Amino acid sequence: MDLKMIIFQLIFSYLATVSFAVTLNIPRSALNLCGLIGALGWLVYKSLYLVHTGIVLANLVAALVIGLSSVIAARLKKKPMILFNVPSLVPLVPGGQAYRAIYYFAFKNDNLALRYLVEAGMIAGAISMGFFLAELGAQMYFKLANSTKK
Amino acid sequence: MKDADLIIETTLLAGKIMIENGADMARVDDTLKRIARNSGITDPAIFETTTGIMMSVKGAHAQVVSIQRRRIDLERIARVNDISRAYQEKKKTLLEVNQYLKNLEQTAPDFKVYWLVLAAGIVGCTLEIMYGGSWRDFLPTFCLSALGYYIFYLINTRFRVKFASEFIAALVIGFLAIFCVRSGIAKSYGMIIIGSVMPLVPGVPLTNAVRDLLAGHILSGLARATEGLLSAVAIGMGIAFVLRFF
Numbered sequence: 001m002d003l004k005m006i007i008f009q010l011i012f013s014y015l016a017t018v019s020f021a022v023t024l025n026i027p028r029s030a031l032n033l034c035g036l037i038g039a040l041g042w043l044v045y046k047s048l049y050l051v052h053t054g055i056v057l058a059n060l061v062a063a064l065v066i067g068l069s070s071v072i073a074a075r076l077k078k079k080p081m082i083l084f085n086v087p088s089l090v091p092l093v094p095g096g097q098a099y100r101a102i103y104y105f106a107f108k109n110d111n112l113a114l115r116y117l118v119e120a121g122m123i124a125g126a127i128s129m130g131f132f133l134a135e136l137g138a139q140m141y142f143k144l145a146n147s148t149k150k
Numbered sequence: 151m152k153d154a155d156l157i158i159e160t161t162l163l164a165g166k167i168m169i170e171n172g173a174d175m176a177r178v179d180d181t182l183k184r185i186a187r188n189s190g191i192t193d194p195a196i197f198e199t200t201t202g203i204m205m206s207v208k209g210a211h212a213q214v215v216s217i218q219r220r221r222i223d224l225e226r227i228a229r230v231n232d233i234s235r236a237y238q239e240k241k242k243t244l245l246e247v248n249q250y251l252k253n254l255e256q257t258a259p260d261f262k263v264y265w266l267v268l269a270a271g272i273v274g275c276t277l278e279i280m281y282g283g284s285w286r287d288f289l290p291t292f293c294l295s296a297l298g299y300y301i302f303y304l305i306n307t308r309f310r311v312k313f314a315s316e317f318i319a320a321l322v323i324g325f326l327a328i329f330c331v332r333s334g335i336a337k338s339y340g341m342i343i344i345g346s347v348m349p350l351v352p353g354v355p356l357t358n359a360v361r362d363l364l365a366g367h368i369l370s371g372l373a374r375a376t377e378g379l380l381s382a383v384a385i386g387m388g389i390a391f392v393l394r395f396f
Contacts, residue, residue, distance in 0.1 A: 009280060016276040022261055022269035023299070023349055025225045042280070080177060080231050083224050086354050090273065093351055095344045096281055102386045103340070106393040128360035135361075 006043075013042035013091050021087035030083050033073050038088040041066040045092060055119070059092055060126040066092075067134025085131060094123040154210035157189040160248045161196070162215045164230050165203045167254060171223040174358040175200075175367035181234050185247075188238050200373045219310070220377070222354045226258050263303065270299030270349035278345030283338065287345075290327070290336040295346040298323040302350055313384040316350055320388025323347060328396050343389055352381040 017038025018031055026034060045062035049055065070084035097120035104113035161182050168178045178198055182205075186194035197204045200220070206212035233250055236242045242250070250257075261269075274295025275288050283291070298319040305315035323346045330336040355378035362371035 012276040012280050016273050016280065019269035019272040019276075020349065020353075023266055023273070024354065025223045025261060027225050027228050028259075030228075078232075078235070079228050080173070080224075082172075082174060082177070082354075082358075083228060086224075086357055089357070090348065090351070090353060091277065091280060093348065093353065095277070095348055095351070098382070098386065099340060099344045099347075099389070102390050103393060106390040124356070128357070131357070131360070132364055 010039045014039040017087050020090040034087045037069045042091045056126045059123050060130045063127040063130025064134050067131045071138040094120040154207050158213045161185045163251045166215050171226045172354045173227045174361045175370045176365040200370045267296045267300050271296030273349045274345040277348050283341035286337045287342050290330045291342050291345040294323050299349045316384035317388045320385045324389045324392030352378040
């Protein structure tokens with residue numbers, strides 16, 4: 001993948017995140033930051049995917065990065081974290097796997113269908129695990145920061 | 151105890167708006183307790199689920215509010231959050247907060263329908279390219295995801311049947327995608343369908359479900375997970391129906 005392709009993917013992930021944010025009726029002041037976090041998450045996912053870490057780990061780390069940047073963005077803008085992390089994960093949604101599962105179910109190839117269904121489930125689990133780890137990390141950090149201040 | 155009644159009413163109203171628009175329970179709990187504590191109630195007893203909230207204070211009548219509809223609108227959640235912070239910093243009085251929350255349905259800005267439809271189109275076509283689809287399918291995906299979202303929006307706002315909207319939108323998307331490929335406009339109906347159903351994906355309920363479960367709100371978490379899964383299954387049924395019979 002060359003530089004042109006990377007920039008191109010970044011622009012598209014930014015656009016996708018911002019437009020998904022619009023369909024969720026996000027406050028206008030948060031739109032731009034949302035797009036940047038979405039592009040960052042996709043960049044992390046794509047680079048990990050290209051060095052063959054496996055699709056689940058790539059999703060987990062990308063979700064972790066999105067979660068941590070959402071915590072920072074929420075602190076900066078003094079807005080709920082949900083505004084930033086939900087739109088940013090839209091490029092990571094396992095749409096391809098879910099589609100293939102349905103495709104093979106419709107054509108009575110249950111073995112392949114179940115394989116893709118499990119894969120979609122594992123990706124969804126990895127994303128929520130990443131968010132969970134991000135939140136845990138943020139809480140631990142703020143606890144430590146508060147206790148050293150006192 | 152007129153004052154306590156007003157405190158409970160305001161707190162419940164804030165909670166109702168937040169849950170109706172798709173906030174996670176940990177945040178709702180946090181905001182409601184903050185409003186109650188800042189009003190001088192030291193130990194508020196609040197029980198919230200995705201379908202109703204109960205709150206009682208010693209010495210006043212308990213109140214219950216039921217939540218009939220649920221949708222995704224993060225603007226209003228952010229506004230309730232802002233007003234509760236302003237109340238904490240003593241910039242607003244309780245009565246002002248109450249008035250603000252009552253008028254929030256009208257005063258908060260919504261995007262116009264054509265912006266929503268345009269945005270849904272962009273979500274679909276950009277994701278189609280990002281997932282490795284071909285440029286020939288770019289324009290059909292844009293049109294289909296915009297059309298699919300418009301149908302979804304129309305059914306959701308006109309009728310009160312939640313899962314039919316996803317099913318019918320997916321049905322139309324799948325049917326037209328196959329039609330596009332058969333008539334030679336587009337190349338791969340799989341990629342078009344994957345891109346086009348993306349704006350309908352129940353991302354917020356599923357994310358919230360996991361967060362609720364991990365935060366210990368098991369009841370709300372399971373309710374949300376069921377809601378998200380039913381939406382996902384409705385989309386899948388629509389697509390499977392088209393693939394099977396055409």
